[in-house]
Structure formats: structure tokens, C-alpha cells
Amino acid sequence: MADCILVLDAGTTSTRAMMFAADGTMEAVAQQALTQHYPRPGWVEHDAAEIWDKTLACAREVTGDDVGRIGAIGITNQRETVVAWDRETGEPLARAIVWQDRRTAGFCADMKQYGHEPEVQRRTGLLLDPYFSGTKMRWMLDHDEGVRSAAQTGTLAFGTVESWLAYKLSGGAHLSDASNASRTLLLPLDGAQFDEDLCELFGVPRAALPEVVDTHGQLATCDAQWLGAAVPICGLAGDQQSATIGQGCLGFGETKATYGTGAFVLTNMGQEIPRSEHRLLGTVLYQQDGVRTYAIEGSCFVAGSLIQYLRDQLGLIGSAAETEDLARSIEDSGEVVIVPALAGLGAPHWNPDARGVISGLSFASGRAQIARAALEAMAHQTHDLASAFAADGAPWCRLHIDGGMSANDWMAQDLADILDLEVERPDFVETTALGAAILAAVGSGMQDSLERAAQAMRGGGKTFNPQMTGDVREARLARYARALTAA
Template identity: 40%
Template sequence: MSGIVEKISNMVVGEQQAPKVDPSTETFVGSIDQGTTSSRFLIFDTKGEPVAVHQGEFSQIYPNPGWHEHDPEEIVKSVENCIEGALKIFEKDGHSKESIKAVGITNQRETTVCWDNKTGKALYNAIVWTDTRTAALARELKARDGSDKLQDICGLPISTYPSVTKLLWLLRNVEKVKEAYEAGNLAFGTIDAWLTFKLNGGPDKNIFVSDATNSSRTMFMDIRTLKYSDEVLDFFSYEFDLRKVHMPEIVRSADTKAYGQLTSGSLQGWPIMGCLGDQSSALVGQKGYEPGSAKNTYGTGCFLLYNVGDKPVISKHGLLATVAYNFDGKPIYALEGSIAVAGSGVKFLMNNLGFSQASHKITELAETVQDNGGLVFVTAFSGLFAPYWIDDAHGTMFGITHHTERGHIARATLEAVCFQTKAILDAMEKDSGHKLTELAVDGGMSNSALCMQTQADLVGIPIIRPKMRETTALGAAIAAGFAAGVWKDFDELKEVNTAGQTIFEPKMDDASSKKMFKRWERAVQMSKGWLAEEDAEEGKPQAEGEKEDAKKEQEEGSKL
């Protein structure tokens, strides 16, 4: 793929141009990385190396069990603070802010914000992608006629994960959201849309856009046309007319004008030229540009993306079809497997069970034992995502004995992510017809050599860990850099971030690996049904198909 800059430059360029840069100076690109637990701003050079970074955490709000919220205004403020903090470091090191050609955005996806498009004020906390309050609503939607046809259009199954169930919950349960809806002022968006709207000054400029990698996570977008689907909107409009809700315009992931510019702070006037949902951004940052390439990001959750080329593959084995990126009007697609709990499982051990005050200590604790001691920890704190899609599972430990130590629990927590990654890779092999030869990794948990070696042993292929693992932020910088002309095509990025990588080769024999995974699969079957029973006691509706599934699961469980 080449000529990206030429194609992007053919788009209409707005009145505001990028700041003038002296050709003799260095060139940099800024990247806003808005994650689940923190926001960051990084500044990259043309070799893809970060030269300045500032990070700030923000509040995690848990009003009820299974609920997870963020303050939308606090998110914006955290981003603005990070920009100022990184720029201070950048200039202190002798660089000029005029050498920053553009800014890109990468963000947590699915997380849903509703605001008044007249005032620009959020109407409720953002409902985070991990939130499971919509489990009963998801089951209700699955029971409706036509629900089985949606995934072929949008690439996603109905679950608590996509933004649509969160929006419907807000419309049902939050008075301010209902009032804005009735008045015709309700704006809905994922974090990227909220950020660009606010960073551009809110309702005065009314920059209201979202790229296809984020829009594909709402369930509203036709994954082939990259436009909102009338059929999908009709399906979900049985209670509220979703055409009355203001939704962002879907634009390309790299664009010289669509994302506007920063309207405050030290980078006031600087253009925003790129946007990618975090997992697509990590695939771009890992240079997964060829069909068959894949990456796994071990963050708060865990996300494996597999490039399938210029035509979407609708999974038959529990995976999601998503947009990998759309730089020049020709979208590239990916199969995705998502795990709800990865790094957050480590934080659970730290914060809830008091195992340690530092995440690397969890690996050290896991290394105090030779194996898991027969313990399996199904970390279904938010149900189980791909390829299982079990909303009614709860976190469960199996195999606890007098022999069980803290080290076994730590090891089983790391292994839970590796088991689910193997299940996803097996599903991808079935959907694509091809077996991966290697897997690129990044994210916080990839720092654990024990975790990465376990992963290699379970999947039976080499695990490639780059030295510089800020690949999610790098992807957004690449998107903005393409639009700004910093890089012209993928060939210029071949040597970016290749030095110093670590390769983990499989060491475990195949029989032992299969035995471990078989025990995990058994534990998954036994973890089902907890929330379904609670909903039944509360009189909540259950789809007929799910009743039948529950009956089969009970029968299968009795055989185990």
C-alpha cells in the first residue's frame, strides 16, 4: 500500500493549516492516548521513538456491582493536563513545539458518552466498555426477531460490550438523557467523538466526528459501507427512535481537516489529523499492514487483532469483525478477539486481595511456584468475551486445596489471559483457514517474561515483543503523520521499532500444553449461569434460546 499522503491530500483542506515548520528542524507528531485507567500524551520522532510523555490517571467509578463509569469532563481535563506536561518536558529538552506537525488520537472504544449538543455538557457519566449492567437488556434484545442477522451487517454480536446497549440503558434510565432526546438535543458518541468535540471548543465549532474503527464498535455502522445501517437502526428503535439521536459523522482515520484543531492550551491551533480506536491503533503501531499479521495487546483487557485484508470476515467462531484502519478511503479489516480481564486481573490481586503494591511483584510471586498447582482462575469479572461470549459467568477459582498458595493464585491469574488468547487464536485459525506463524505483543502485561513464555508454550508459536511498547500511541501518531506528510507510505515504516525486540519460543511439549488448556475449558463450562439464576429470581426476562442453552449447560456440567 502506497501513496497514502497523496490520496489524503486530495481531500479538502480547511482554512487552518499546520504550524509552519523550519525544514532544517526535527519533525515530530503528538499522540493523545486516552485509555481505560489513564490518559497520556506522547511526542514521537520520525523513527517512531517517543521523546516526551506525560501520564495522568483519573477516577474509576463503580456505583454498583458490575457497573463501571468515568467522569467525561475529568477525561477531557486529564488529556489537556497530559498535553501540557509532555510539552513541558519536550521544550525543556531543547525542542520547539513548532516542530510538532500534527496530533493524533487513540482511545478506549465502546465506552459511551451522552451530552446535550446545544450546551456541550455531559448528561451522565461515561459507561465504560467493561460495564455489565446491560446483561439483562442484551438478553432481551437477543430474543427479538432479526437479532441473528445483525452480526453479518455490523460485525458484532449483541452483548454488554458494544455501545448500543449502553445508549439504550441511558435512554431508559437517566431522566436528563430522556429529556435531551425528547428535545432533539441528545448527542451520542464514543470517547473519540467526545474528545474531538470538546478539544475543538464544544458546541461553538461543533466538530462531531468518529472514525470507522470506533464507529464499528457501536453496532450502528454497516461494516462494508462504513455508513450507519438503516436495518440496524430500525432493529434497535423499537422503544426509542434512534434517528432522533445525534450521531457523529463517520470519517477516515487520517484526515487533514475533519478532526479540527486544539482550541486551548499551549498547542492551541495545532491540527488533529488522525484517530484510531486503541486496538486498531496498536495493530498499526505494530506494523500489521499485511493480511495474516496479528498483534495482541495485554492492557486492562486483552485484544487480539488479525489483519484479513480489504474484505471483512464475519466470524462463525465467536470473534468480531472490525475495521483495522481507513487511511485513504480503502478500509482494511480485522478479526478481533477480546478478553475483558487482563491487566485488571493483576490489579484485582493488588487492590482487592492485597497481594502487592507493584504489578511486577505479581510476576515475581507467580515465579515462586513451579506451576499453578492444579488451580484454574476464570477471571470472568465482566462475563467472558471472545470466543465464549458468556454474559452470565462470574469469576471463579477451581482446584483450591490445602496446597494452594498465593503464588498459585498469581500464576493462575496470568495464565487466564494466556488460555483465552489461545482460544481466540484457535477461533481465528478456523475463520481464516490459516494458522499464525508468530504473534506480536504489547501492553503492560507483556512486560512479564513469565506470562509471555506461558503464552508461547500454550499457542505453540513465537511471541515477538518489541523493545518500545508504546505501540498504541504510535499507531495514532502514524495516522496523523500520514495526513500531515511526515510519512508517505508503509514502506517508510519498515524499520520503525525493530531494534531490541525479544522473541519467546515455545518450550512446553504439545501434550502438556493440551492438558492445561483442556482443564481451562472445563473450568469455563463450570463458571456459567451465575447471573442468569439471579435474573430469574428477580423475574427478569430470559430468551427462549438462552433457557435452552442453560438447560444444555446444566446437563453438560453434570457429565463433567
């Protein structure tokens, strides 16, 4: 009996497969790390073939002999990362350029200088920044002979990671869901498909792009050769949109923040296209039967990756979990402040040239102070976003949090204190995967609406209420503002 959903969660540092029951219970999980390639400062690449091979291996591990129980597949993915492959061979033409990559900063600066940003933002909801997919596609065409040759012969396929996985699983379906497509700079928020004028502006051939489809429905079919049976692909969404759905933020104004490799905040804005005046982003949250629900978004490029940096590059901690005990071991950070601009600054600053800063160091500063300052940086960045959201008419009344870092109780409480806001964390923090399961459940007919699916598949949670005094909060934010100027 087909009573389960297979979710493929292709993240930035790892890829996973998870099997969910129809009530949202996770029955099995398999995970494999992805190799990070850093050929030059500011460049980040993945091997698309590795993403496919490891995702398939994880899928086979969790399904095993139970493929008959899988009624649908949902896919969620690191957004903005670009894969280029050959339609005839089905093989990658170059390494994928990852969302964190900053190599197109000069191209974006030139386009701003020529005055293109206001119109691009009006049409796509996005700003001219290396973060987004369109400039990465242009770079590949300009600098990779294999990609350029495939474009000339008409065999080039561009896609984000969900598009790549759907292509491989289905044996040739070239499609992208509206949530991922809205992150490319090539899709108007009010347009059904990629736009010829935007493609021309960025120098990307429209013929190389996928068809834009709903986030849930009968989207494609996984070929039986991969899992032992043909299984419909019924849910596709970028990881942050998927997490928003997994948090049940399906009503206007409901807000979630995911703390993973980066930090991403989305507020549901209903079916009205969002227009930001404070350098936030308009994006598609989900699309059903061609009708879109939108979100306004703020993205910080560095969150969990800062903790990883302290562990792997600086050797200050042995594991991410150590940071909570270190933070609790001292009264405060000793005025140490970290601005984690290791990959530039995202919203609302959008400065790709900014670099990380550790300020306030003294002989009294040790690894505990630095670890605590790293966790405090999450609340500081989020406070910047909260101010911008409020100025854009989307103030938060409550914040739903998830992602790997949210399991840290100290950090969750610090968020509530600095934001002066109630913070809620679900017991099951892997809401990105849960959101993909919810989409696939509705897309396959196992559930009849996103609202009912979320109600049935989400569990309980924990609430953190503000406890910090106003003067302590203001002093913290003032120190952060001074350090931000240095960055």
C-alpha cells in the same frame, strides 16, 4: 519547525499524552489516572469531564513551550465507551458508560430471543453483547432524563471517547473514525455512515451520532486556546486497531495481541469483509480515502485487571511486577486454575453472566500459586481465541504482543508454550500510542504511507519460542477446560 506528533491516549484506567519524533522516538510523556465508578455490580462508569480535563492537562505538560514543534495530533482511545453531551453547552449529560459495563445484558438477551443477532452480525460484524456502544446509548435514553430531554430538543450528541475529545479540542466538530464507529452496532461494515435501520432497531436517534471519517488525514483542527497554537488532528483510532498498526501488522494474516485491562487479538484480513462462524468479530482496522481495511477480532474482558484485582481487592500482591517473581518461585501452580470472568466471558464464549472461578485450591495453595495461575489465565484465554481464529480460516503463524502485561517475560514465554507458537514483543511495548503516531504522521504528510511509517518508526524486539512439552501443555489445557465449565 513542526517535526513531532502529539498523541493523546485515553485509556480505561488512565489518560496520557506522549510526544513522538518523526522517527518514532518518544520524547516526553505525561499520565494521569482516571477515576473508576462502580455504582452497582456489573456497572462501570467514567466522568467524561474528567477524561477531558486530565487529557488536556497531560497534553499541556508534554508540549509546554514546544507547541511549535507539533505538526499533528493523533488520538487513540478505550473503545465502545459512550459519552453523551449537549451540543449547545459542550458539557456531559451523564457519566460515560464504560466498555466493561454489563447493565444492558437483559436488553441484549431480549434482542437475541427475538432473533435479531444473525442479521446484526451479518451487517456489523458484531454480536449482541453489552460490550458494544449501541445498547449503552439506548440505556441512557431510557434511564437518564437529561439525555432523553436533549434528544427531544435535538441537542444530544453521542460519541465514543475519541469523538468526545475531538469535539472538545476542535470546539464543535462531531466526528468518529471508522474503526471506533465499527464498534457501535450501528455501522454496517460496508456502509459509509451510521445506518438508519440499525439506529431504529436499537432505538438510537441518528441525528445524535457523529459523522464517520477516515482514521487518518486532515480530520479536524485543535483550537489554539488549548495548546497555544492551532494544530491539525490527523489520526483517530480505537486502541486495539491503533496497536495493530503500531505492531506493523499491515499485511493480510498478521496478528497482534494486546494485554492491557483486557486482552484483544486482531488479525489483518485485508479489504474483504470478514465473516466469522465461531463468534469472533468483524471490525474496521483502518480507513483511508474511504477505503477500508478490515480485521477479525477476539476480545477477553479481563487481563491486566485481574492482576489489579489481586493487588487492590485481595491484597495478595503489592505490585503487578511481583507476579513474575512469584511465578518463577514455584514449579507449577499446584493445579490452581483461574477463569477470570469478573466481567463475564468475552470471545469466543460471549457469556455476560459468567463469573470468575478459582479452582484446584488446597492447603498447599498460597499467593505464589494464585499469582502464577493468574498469569497462566492469559495463555489459556488466548488459546481459546487461537482455536476460534483457526476454525474461521485465520490461523496464526506468529503472534505479536504488546500492552503493559507483555513486559512480563514469564507470561510471554508461557504464551509461546501454550500456543506452541513464536511470540514477538517489541522493545517499545506502548504500540497503541505508536500506532496513533503512525496514523497522524501519514495523515499529516510527514510520512507517505502506513507501511513506510511503520518501518521508520518501529524499533527492535524480543522473540519467545515454545519450550513446553506436549503432555504438559495438554494437561494444563484440560484443567482449564474443567474450570471453564464451572464458570
